[in-house]
Amino acid sequence: MSANDSEIExxxxxxxxxxxxxxxxxxxxxxxxxxxxxxxxxxxxxxNFYSVNNQVFSDDNMISASNTKIFNIKHLFGPESIETEGAIRYLMNFIASERQEILVCFAVKNNDNLSKEFLDRVKDILLKIPIFMK
Incomplete structure (x- = not known):
């Protein structure tokens, strides 16, 4: 069985x-x-599902050459909360692609536990996934 067969399976x-x-x-x-x-x-x-689009804008008038990421986050279905959207926005700073929409399901047992420590653990795991490696 090849790697592709395993992926399809x-x-x-x-x-x-x-x-x-x-x-x-x-x-x-x-x-x-x-x-x-x-x-x-x-x-x-x-x-739940959220659609995330990342648009990178650079301002030529700014002294620094930094880019500002602007996320368009749209709730598609399921429970909606400000905490969940904030968590998604935080994680997208590290993994979002400039050219591809990301459909995100983020379902945790208690939104009150969305601490920076929790989100940093999630971020560290995501950054080890080949699709999100930079």
Missing amino acids: KGFEFIEAHSINGIQTEFVVHKFMNKILLIITQFGKIG
């Missing part, structure tokens, strides 16, 4: 589970032609 390019704060957190990623699907769930199923 499991359906997604990346599936992995990690224990974060004692709760199993599953990560599923798949790259389509023009989109990336990212599922982060502690329920073993999807709970």
Whole structure:
């Protein structure tokens, strides 16, 4: 069986589970032609979906050559919360592509536990996934 057969058999390019704060957190990623699907769930199923587009603007009038990332985050379905959108916005700073929309499912058991420590653990895991490696 080749690597491609294995990929077809499991359906997604990346599936992995990690224990974060004692709760199993599953990560599923798949790259389509023009989109990336990212599922982060502690329920073993999807709970919501957000569409994230990243637009990078550079201001030639600014002294520094830094770029400003502007995210267009659109809630598609499922439970919606400011905390979840904030968590997605934080994570996108590290993984968002300038050219591809990312469909994000972010379903955690308690939105009150979306601490910087938790989000940094999630970020570290995401940055080890080949699709998001820079």
